[in-house]
Amino acid sequence: MAPLPRMYHPICLIETYVDNKLRVNEDAQMILAKISQPLVVVSIVGPFRTGKSYLMNKLSRHRGGGFSVGHTSRVNTRGIWMWCVPHPKKPGHTLVLLDTEGLGNMENGDKNNGCIILSLAMLMSSAVIYNSTGKINQDALENLNSILKIHYNILHKASVQEEKTQSKEKAGIPSSISPFFVWAIRDFTLKSEVKGYKPTTDEHLENCEEDVATRYHKARRQNEILKLIRRYFPRQKCLFFGLPSSDKQALSRLDQVPERDLQTSFVSEAKDFCKFIYEEAPAKRLREEQIMTGSAFAQLLKSYVDVVTKGDIAHLERSMSDMSMEDNRRAMSESVALYETKMEVQQVNTEEEFQRLHEKSLEEALHEFEKKYVEHDMSQPEYLNQLKKDLLRKREEVWKILENLSWNKCEGLIQRLMCDVDQALRENKYHIPGGYKRFLKDKNNVIKRYNQEANKGVKAQEVLKDFLDSLEEIEHIILKTDQAISAKKREQPKDINPTDYSQLTKYIQSYQLPTGRFDRILIQLFGFTGHGKSSFVNSCLYILGNGRFQDKAGEGVSHGGKTMERKAYELSDAITIVDNRGFAKLGAPEAWEIYAQLCNFAPLNMKVDWDKSIKMRNDLLTQKSKEKKIPDLIVPVLVYSSEHILSKEDFTLIKDFLKQAQKLTGVLPFIILTKCRTESELRNTFTRMGMENIYCIENYTISDHLPVKEKHLVILNFLRDILLCVNFHLQECINFQTQQHEWTSFLKKMANESLTNQT
Known part of the structure; x- marks a missing residue:
């Protein structure tokens, strides 16, 4: 897996211009494209000047520098800024922190621009932190509604298209673009009790929502906000932070104040917040079963921007579909490459060995694809059928290569082994008494040395058979010549002197x-x-x-x-x-x-x-x-x-x-x-x-x-x-097979008689 690109400070990911147009920063996009690890994308949204950047710097665990923290009423963060760091708790994952331009920025000509940016941040995130101050009340819900209203209108089409059979109220947002919602409430001082005990943070969120719903049951708009929160965020969490310090000057330069000078409770709450985000924030998913990598995230950035600026949810779906298809094609190519590697690294010398290796390599290649397959319009069985066809074609290619290599190697080997025999044939050294026996001995020696040679490949026996077939006519001529000469030699010369x-x-x-x-x-x-x-x-x-x-x-x-x-x-x-x-x-x-x-x-x-x-x-x-x-x-x-x-x-x-x-x-x-x-x-x-x-x-x-x-x-x-x-x-006609059978019977009988005598 490629190493994470080193980032010593944040970089602008989404740039904003005077005409309120959004543009992806190519430098940031290139950084993401180099990350092959899964991403955990955490963004922070909410009103400006509420300390969002401070929390993100805490999550980055970087000492000195980081996201810009403002000391005045002017806005420090414009657009969306990104910082990629190794995930502290999930090895092999990258934590992507997104700090967004806050709501209520009066310097921005379009009051909806901030909501669009925050909507974009939530679309890109696997976990979104809504940062606000004070307590959960009507104003807090109104601020959150200003974000979700635009965001929900943009994404509602996707919900309706995905679940056509459901009613508008029951339709949900696709889980792949529905982030984990964490409400961080800053400077919280209310000490509330419910039925005699202090509620947990999550119970407090539910109680506040119920309280608002009760007091504003006639105000339909507030009820819709609560429905929207529950519908859009299947997972919710509420975390509280007390005042960092009673010193107003310290509050204006919070990022420069050592932790020892802050309230102990605030420092503890900040640590608990970081620990919770590290452990609970999920990986960003492209689809239900597909975790998104940095390179995939980089490819979808423009589509995310088009969704929130043009309402083009279909383009995002097409991009995700194209990416899934590309990932599956890549997985198919990798499976074919794996198959080819498996087939090439092992030496085979028979077609049976080749078939066994093919079946084993095919199984491994298909299994490898199944592990990498991502959901797509084309089902996994359809991809597997196509992959099997590709692998069978590759099998034929590999087989032809092995055939040619083996054929050339075996023919070359026989030519080397036959050098002395060919020389003897040219010099007629086998056309003598006993020449046929000598020829058979030399031929069998060639066969023996040929069979002893290792790793001849799949055509070894076929090449040997062709070689032996090519010798049949030569062997027949040598046999006839030898028989003719030997017949004369066997005749006892009359003039042999027993004393000579x-x-x-x-x-x-x-x-x-x-x-x-x-x-x-x-x-x-x-x-x-x-x-x-x-x-x-x-x-x-x-x-x-x-x-x-x-x-x-x-x-x-x-x-x-x-x-x-x-x-x-x-x-x-x-x-x-x-x-x-x-x-x-x-x-x-x-x-x-x-x-x-x-x-x-x-x-x-x-x-x-x-x-x-x-x-x-x-x-x-x-x-x-x-x-x-x-x-x-x-x-x-x-x-x-x-x-x-x-x-x-x-x-x-x-x-x-x-x-x-x-x-x-x-x-x-x-x-x-x-x-x-x-x-x-x-x-x-x-x-x-x-x-x-x-x-x-x-x-x-x-x-x-x-x-x-x-x-x-x-x-x-x-x-x-x-x-x-x-x-x-x-001169006798001896049947050797009959003789061999008689010898075997005789020896078996002797062995049995010996056994009987012993017992």
């Missing part, structure tokens, strides 16, 4: 699966802890890598393995080897987790917990069944150290596991016997189990990793044989 290290390595590294059918070959290593699975992974990476040994998988220690996770390592674009957590025995509860690893239901590169709850296991199955992606071709491999004696119990358990693994994957498991350089009885044992692919392998270790051709060739031929096995199984 270079040929074997090249074949394994360049091997490609049929494009789009399987994602990769997953070589799954199983076995007891400490039997050499991790060392075998290190050996494969060493042989197919850059010729430098690294302990990537982590070797086991002498007292057992240390792999607690299910870790995956890429041997080539098509081959991934998985080091599954080793088990202590092939029994519950390890069994369920072992088969979950085998079926690729357990997450890769995460810790394996043997003791999952039944609920956790079922949740894992449910989650896995919902996944939709290209399946892996699983090859089960059992790793067993020849240093360990195979007991009858372990023989039975391992045999059952190998048979079940073949049943689930469709692939006969491969057997790796570590620390076994020559033929052994252990090899024959696994042969009796029905295993065909058995390999005696000496792993490379941290302490022994010097390259040996024989070690290399055994591992390379093991990997070559796995690829030959894969080529054989690729």
Whole structure:
């Protein structure tokens, strides 16, 4: 809210000229126009030389200066003077004090001019103080009547127009221009009693009116005065002031006399008067529910003058109506601006989010208008209907802006993310064996990075869909090219020498699966802890890598393995080897987790917990069944150290596991016997189990990793044989969905059996 303009002294608000014309002082009007606070407008009227200015200076609480106080019989106040001060009791309000030219000014050529000025003051005020001296008698009523007669004649038309169905006597003055009436009686010395007790000030006013009415019941004019007072002032108050001082010289310069030199009772009465006006004088209202601000008051000043000088009450009504309409239009504009601000400050990424934000912002904007709406010829529902239409148009504007911003941002983002892919397309880097898989990987990486980008806006999914649609033809060409090239690559060259290290390595590294059918070959290593699975992974990476040994998988220690996770390592674009957590025995509860690893239901590169709850296991199955992606071709491999004696119990358990693994994957498991350089009885044992692919392998270790051709060739031929096995199984028509369902049923059955055994 704008601060109150600083006023150090009063200023003339309504000027009078020799031709008795009234004019609004533009400087005063500009001061009012800058006040956005509600106004409490208090004016003082009455005969001249009755001390009106003194009371107004008291109300201003300003020490030194103020309204001019006369010391002679000449009139000091001409026209209407204004002083705007912060309201002492109502924060956020401005107290406007109006001091008027008094009645009985003989210097004024037109005897009615004073009444017109006082009528104007009452029209502009929310509270009017009628200042008189002596007691309430016929003369006092006559003086008041001289003011109200003109004022009532001017405003009576408004009363009749507002209440056409009422009689003239019952018609009242509109409450928005009917001020609170306070009769301040100065130099009052009468000590009256009514029926044995001293009446209050208000009772005294009523008693005096009744007394006058009784004594002058035949004088119709006096009765009309009393009716007019009651009709025009719904709220009335009478306050008395004793003599300020017995010193006549002090009375002639009252504004200069310190309070300590005045009568104690008068000082107290003056303080009570100020307190009453501060607390009881209401805010000025434009209409019943609309409090008037300084800027609105400034706009109506000329209309107020026209009412009392031309009798043009209709012009005031039009001005008030225009102002109300302007206020409502402003409130509508502010509501639209509020809506727009609410819609812009919050990021939305879907149309549903936008609609929810619209509905919330619409509700707040309509509520804001309802708070600011002022009574007008056009009803509030009519304004609200128009506002809703304006807000819906604004919604469409905001939506179009958000669409354009989002579209441009998303297209720019995709262009940046596709730079490397576009370069690879220009250089035909996807027209090679495995090119389709590489293209899908790069495309999915673009999609992943695109989805990770925050605040893409409302067109994010639509732009992504258009982008993916634009790649369909390119993707189809890459797929066909890859299939044609890979079909030839999968044919085993007749001249590959199983003892040729270079040929074997090249074949394994360049091997490609049929494009789009399987994602990769997953070589799954199983076995007891400490039997050499991790060392075998290190050996494969060493042989197919850059010729430098690294302990990537982590070797086991002498007292057992240390792999607690299910870790995956890429041997080539098509081959991934998985080091599954080793088990202590092939029994519950390890069994369920072992088969979950085998079926690729357990997450890769995460810790394996043997003791999952039944609920956790079922949740894992449910989650896995919902996944939709290209399946892996699983090859089960059992790793067993020849240093360990195979007991009858372990023989039975391992045999059952190998048979079940073949049943689930469709692939006969491969057997790796570590620390076994020559033929052994252990090899024959696994042969009796029905295993065909058995390999005696000496792993490379941290302490022994010097390259040996024989070690290399055994591992390379093991990997070559796995690829030959894969080529054989690729001729089969495998229904992955059926296989997935069988795996899920098998694991659910195991979980239920485990629960039954526990209970």
